[in-house]
Amino acid sequence: MANAIHLALVENGAARWTNAKQGQGAIALDLTDAHLIGVDFREFNLANCNLRGATLIGANFRGATLTGADLSDANLNGANFHQANLRQTNLNNAQLRRASLCEADLQGAHLNQADLCEATLHGAEVVGAYLYQANLSYSDLSGVHFNGSYLARADLRSANLSQADLRQTHLHNANLSGAILTGVVLRYAQMQGVRLDAAQLSQIDDWGAMGLNKSPNL
Numbered sequence: 001m002a003n004a005i006h007l008a009l010v011e012n013g014a015a016r017w018t019n020a021k022q023g024q025g026a027i028a029l030d031l032t033d034a035h036l037i038g039v040d041f042r043e044f045n046l047a048n049c050n051l052r053g054a055t056l057i058g059a060n061f062r063g064a065t066l067t068g069a070d071l072s073d074a075n076l077n078g079a080n081f082h083q084a085n086l087r088q089t090n091l092n093n094a095q096l097r098r099a100s101l102c103e104a105d106l107q108g109a110h111l112n113q114a115d116l117c118e119a120t121l122h123g124a125e126v127v128g129a130y131l132y133q134a135n136l137s138y139s140d141l142s143g144v145h146f147n148g149s150y151l152a153r154a155d156l157r158s159a160n161l162s163q164a165d166l167r168q169t170h171l172h173n174a175n176l177s178g179a180i181l182t183g184v185v186l187r188y189a190q191m192q193g194v195r196l197d198a199a200q201l202s203q204i205d206d207w208g209a210m211g212l213n214k215s216p217n218l
Contacts, residue, residue: 001032001033002030002031002032002033002034002054003029003030003031003032006027006029006030006031007031007034009027009029010029010031010034010036010039011036015027015029015044016044019044019045019046020043020044020045026045026046026047028047028048028049028050029046029049029050029051030049030050031049031050031051031054032050032051032052032053032054033052033053033054034051034054034055035054035055036054036055036056036059037055037056037057037058037059038057038058038059038060039056039059039060040059040060041059041060041061041064042060042061042062042063042064043062043063043064044061044064044065045064045065046061046064046065046066046069047065047066047067047068047069048067048068048069049066049069049070050069050070051069051070051071051074052070052071052072052073052074052090053072053073053074054071054074054075055074055075056071056074056075056076056079057075057076057077057078057079058077058078058079058080059076059079059080060079060080061079061080061081061084062080062081062082062083062084063082063083063084064081064084064085065084065085066084066085066086066089067085067086067087067088067089068087068088068089069086069089069090070089070090071089071090071091071094072090072091072092072093072094072110073092073093073094074091074094074095075094075095076091076094076095076096076099077095077096077097077098077099078097078098078099079096079099079100080099080100081099081100081101081104082100082101082102082103082104083102083103083104084101084104084105085104085105086101086104086105086106086109087105087106087107087108087109088107088108088109088110089106089109089110090109090110091109091110091111091114092110092111092112092113092114093112093113093114094111094114094115095114095115096114096115096116096119097115097116097117097118097119098117098118098119099116099119099120100119100120101119101120101121101124102120102121102122102123102124103122103123103124104121104124104125105124105125106121106124106125106126106129107125107126107127107128107129108127108128108129109126109129109130110129110130111129111130111131111134112130112131112132112133112134113132113133113134114131114134114135115134115135116134116135116136116139117135117136117137117138117139118137118138118139119136119139119140120139120140121139121140121141121144122140122141122142122143122144123142123143123144124144124145125144125145126144126145126146126149127145127146127147127148127149128147128148128149129146129149129150130149130150131149131150131151131154132150132151132152132153132154133152133153133154133155134151134154134155135154135155136154136155136156136159137155137156137157137158137159138157138158138159139156139159139160140159140160141156141159141160141161141164142160142161142162142163142164143162143163143164144161144164144165145164145165146164146165146166146169147165147166147167147168147169148167148168148169149166149169149170150169150170151169151170151171151174152170152171152172152173152174153172153173153174154171154174154175155174155175156174156175156176156179157175157176157177157178157179158177158178158179159176159179159180160179160180161176161179161180161181161184162180162181162182162183162184163182163183163184164181164184164185165184165185166184166185166186166189167185167186167187167188167189168187168188168189169186169189169190170189170190171189171190171191171194172190172191172192172193172194172211173192173193173194174191174194174195175194175195176194176195176196176199177195177196177197177198177199178197178198178199179196179199179200180199180200181199181200181201181202181204182200182201182202182203182204183202183203183204184204184205185204185205186204186205186206186209186212187205187206187207187208187209188207188208188209188210189206189209189210189212190210190211191209191210191211191212192210192211193211194211194212194213196213
């Protein structure tokens with residue numbers, strides 16, 4: 001349950017001052033299981049805050065700092081994380097359908113079993129992140145840097161990965177059926193058991209990739 005005082009700070013607008021991005025000594029808000037649909041957290045400092053299980057559908061986190069925050073099991077469908085700092089953020093099991101994470105910094109973030117179906121991550125930094133069994137189907141992952149990320153058993157069906165950097169990623173048993181992989185970098189990626197049915201593979205850099213099956217029908 002959310003801390004009543006912290007929830008009141010958000011609901012009456014006072015948190016804009018206590019957690020200003022450029023301010024000092026921001027409060028580590030506890031908003032566990034809070035219902036804050038469409039809340040405006042633009043440019044907020046929410047580092048190390050607890051938003052576990054919160055309902056934040058359509059929330060605006062544009063430019064916000066969420067390093068080390070806990071958003072696991074949160075409903076973030078349609079939320080805006082454009083240029084947000086999500087380094088080391090816990091987004092395990094979060095709902096992020098149709099969310100915008102364009103140019104967001106997700107380095108080292110935990111998105112295991114998160115649902116990012118139809119999400120937009122164009123130009124995001126997802127280096128060293130954990131996306132085990134994450135649902136990224138039909139998402140825009142163009143130009144994303146996934147270097148060294150863990151994507152085992154991830155659902156990437158019909159995702160747009162054009163110009164994405166997947167070097168040294170762990171893609172064991174991931175589903176890339178129908179995905180767009182034009183110009184993708186797969187150097188030293190671990191691709192054992194990956195499904196590539198009807199995937200668009202052209203101009204790829206797969207030097208050192210392991211387990212990549214480029215059969216004639218791909």
